[in-house]
Structure formats: C-alpha cells, structure tokens
Amino acid sequence: MSRRAVITGIGGQDGSLLAELLLAEGYEVYGVVRRQTPYENLAGIRDRVELIQADVLDQPSLVRALRSCRPQEVYNLASVSFVPASWDHPILTAEFAAVGVTVGSRLTARNRAPDGMALKFHASVLSCVLVPT
Secondary structure, eight states: OOOEEEEETTTSHHHHHHHHHHHHTTOEEEEEESSOOOOGGGTTTGGGEEEEEOOTTOHHHHHHHHHHHOOSEEEEOOOOSSHHHHHHOHHHHHHHHHHHHHHHHHHHHTTOSOTTOEEEEEOOOGGGGOOOO
C-alpha cells in the first residue's frame, strides 16, 4: 500500500517540486488549493495528483480536505505566492505563516485528523519578517 501525502501550496514552486519527489518515491499525492485554476508548475504531473479545494486559514474546509484524502503525511507550504504581495499584505502573510501551521498542528494534536496523520514539514514566507528596502 502506498503512502498518502497532502501538500498545501502544491501549486507553487516548492510544492510542485515536493509533489514530483513524493510521486517518484511511490506516494499517492493530494494537493490543497484555494481555487481550481491551471497551475503551470503542475503541468508535468497534473494527471498524477488530485487537487482538493480548501483554505488552510479555514479550519472546517481543511478538516474536510484531510478527511477526504486521509493522508499519513501533511506538508504545509501554503503562503502568499508572490513575495512583493506579502509586503502589501503583511497580515495575510503572517496568518499563513502562523495560523496555517497552528490549524494543522491542532488537528493532529486533538485527533481530529485521520488516524496516523503527522505534520511532516511547515514552511513559511521569510518575507513576513523582512522589510523591503
């Protein structure tokens, strides 16, 4: 039986590269996306990943997404996707960095997530603490 992983932020550069790596390792890969659009970074693997619409800042939608794919591993790479936009929207950027991982961790800690699920990796936008010059 293959391992199942879900990647938030799969449409971004790091998320799509992680998806390729996990697919090569034999994983069944799901991706959490905020909206269904063509993701250029997924062009080469789109037929091998399943995209689930959810918002990491909205706990009920994230719970539904996790329960629908029942992953053993969660990789949280969701963030503001365009760094200059993070400077224009610092509160939203901070929410992705802090709230996103908090929701995932709380789901795991409170056993609301599928059995055996573990938050394996969390990345956040470094620009949320840097001031552009």
